[in-house]
Amino acid sequence: MSINLAQLKLSQQQLAEQVSLVDNFNPTIKLIGGTDVGFEQDGTVTRAAIVTLTYPDFAVVEYHIARLETSFPYIPGYLSFREYPALLNAWQQLKQKPDLLLVDGQGVAHPRRLGIASHLGLLLDMPTIGVAKSKLCGQYEVQPKLAGKVTPLLDKQEQIGWVLQSKNNCNPLFISAGHKISQISALHWVKQCLRGYRLPEPTRWADAIASNKPLFRKFNHAK
DNA sequence: GCGACAG
DNA sequence: ATCTTGTCGC
Numbered sequence: 413m414s415i416n417l418a419q420l421k422l423s424q425q426q427l428a429e430q431v432s433l434v435d436n437f438n439p440t441i442k443l444i445g446g447t448d449v450g451f452e453q454d455g456t457v458t459r460a461a462i463v464t465l466t467y468p469d470f471a472v473v474e475y476h477i478a479r480l481e482t483s484f485p486y487i488p489g490y491l492s493f494r495e496y497p498a499l500l501n502a503w504q505q506l507k508q509k510p511d512l513l514l515v516d517g518q519g520v521a522h523p524r525r526l527g528i529a530s531h532l533g534l535l536l537d538m539p540t541i542g543v544a545k546s547k548l549c550g551q552y553e554v555q556p557k558l559a560g561k562v563t564p565l566l567d568k569q570e571q572i573g574w575v576l577q578s579k580n581n582c583n584p585l586f587i588s589a590g591h592k593i594s595q596i597s598a599l600h601w602v603k604q605c606l607r608g609y610r611l612p613e614p615t616r617w618a619d620a621i622a623s624n625k626p627l628f629r630k631f632n633h634a635k
Numbered sequence: 636g637c638g639a640c641a642g
Numbered sequence: 643a644t645c646t647t648g649t650c651g652c
Contacts, residue, residue, distance in 0.1 A: 449642070451643050486643075488640040495642075517641045527641065548641045581652055586641080 420490055421524065427534055428526040436592040437511060437539040441467045444605065445510030446614025447502075447532075448622040449495045451482065458482045460498035461622035463614060464510045468604065470613040472631065475621050478502035488548065491517055492528035499532055511539070512593075512601060514614040518542045519588035519598065521565055521573035523549050533591025540590030541598045542573070543615050547586050557581050562599065574599045582610045 444467045450459045463475040478501035484494040495517075503509075518527030519542025529542030547565070552575045555561040561577040565586060573588030573595065589598040605612030611619065620627035 449643080451642085455643075486642060488642090491641050522641080542641085544641050546641065547639095549639090 415484070417487070417490070420493060424490075424524045424526040424531075427531065428520075428524055430534055431520060431525065431530045431590075432592050433520070433589050433594055434592070435539075435594050435597050439597075441511045441601075443467060443473060443508060443510040444470075444601075444614050445506075445513040446516075446612075446616070446618035447499055447513065448516050448615065448618035449498060450622045452479075456482055458495065458498040459622060460495065460502045461618050462499065462502040462506060463617045463621055464506060464508055465614055465617060467511075470605075470607070470617075472617065474506060474508055475617075476502045476505040477621065478505070489523055492526070492531040495528060496532055496535065500535065503536060509538070513538055513540045513590075514543050514602070514605065514612060515540050515590055516543055516545075516615055516618070518544045518548050518586065519573065519590035521548060521550055521567075521586060521588035525572070527588065527590075529588070529590030539592035541593060541601060542586075542588040542590050543602060543612060544586040544588075545583070545611075547575075555584070557584075571595060576602065578602075578606055578612070579608070579610045585610070 460478045464473040480498045515529035519529035529540045533540035550565040550567045564571045565573040
């Protein structure tokens with residue numbers, strides 16, 4: 413396949429104009445979702461996992477795994493084009509849609525303000541939050557690795573997200589609004605989902621499911 | 636030209 | 643992202 417990056421860049425810029433940084437959802441959340449994407453067989457197969465958990469108890473309600481042939485390479489700044497097809501597939505299998513979705517990757521903390529969380533939020537018309545394990549762009553003041561520390565992630569004069577120390581002695585998380593949510597609410601909800609681990613529960617479960625980690629194995633064995 | 640660069 | 647055991651530190 414041939415890839416026209418200039419075209420994709422334009423597409424991102426146009427879509428970014430439609431992203432809403434206004435809370436446009438019912439803040440009384442009953443279900444919260446998480447996503448994670450992995451790859452198999454040298455990257456030829458994309459595996460996307462989506463989980464729905466109850467809130468605030470975080471009991472697993474439903475999860476789905478979609479396996480699709482990988483159709484796009486990894487290019488920094490264009491991650492969503494590689495991962496959203498599999499995520500859409502997994503989403504369509506959900507019987508109960510969550511009220512809010514935590515997506516692994518950036519929201520508007522992106523060079524063109526359209527990270528995968530924002531892109532997916534637009535495609536699904538859902539409130540989303542970007543929860544990334546590393547930085548794509550922006551600057552911030554390095555903080556002591558004490559749980560709870562938060563500092564703004566800046567690009568020039570603009571705040572594009574937050575750097576959150578979710579747990580002691582761990583690398584921080586990069587939180588940003590995805591779609592239909594404000595920056596301050598994005599930070600708020602991620603904090604509400606922390607239970608002593610570096611990753612918020614929806615992301616932690618999606619990660620465990622996508623990679624068949626011990627947390628997920630125990631869950632399967634228990635039922 | 637050089638370094639940075641979600642997953 | 644993925645291939646992979648033990649090991650060090652809190």
